[in-house]
Amino acid sequence: MSEFEDKVLRIVKKIPPGKTMSYKQVAEKAGSPKAWRAVGSCLKKNNNPAIPCHRVIKSDGSPGGYNKGRKLKIKKLKQEGAQIKEL
DNA sequence: CGTATGACGTGCA
């Protein structure tokens, strides 16, 4: 696993319930403020159950995508109380 | 090693 992936997964894993972080924010904390592209690519390949990747959304507040289905992602976010544009 | 793609973001019409 690359260092970047480890950082990203680590940060996403640290996202508290009811909160959401944009890919850019995660990339920034990962050490590469311009690697949000890789963040999504990395998460989609590392859909680890310990990683609440559904809490990672786009900067505009949209849920973006999800390996298990965007709908499920939205559902989980709403269930946790996360504010997204699907409300 | 080089090319193509992606769960994106920003800019412009």
Place this chain on the structure above:
DNA sequence: GTGCACGCCATAC
């Protein structure tokens, strides 16, 4: 406000 195009990093082939 919406739609299209370009740019970016990392991964896969």
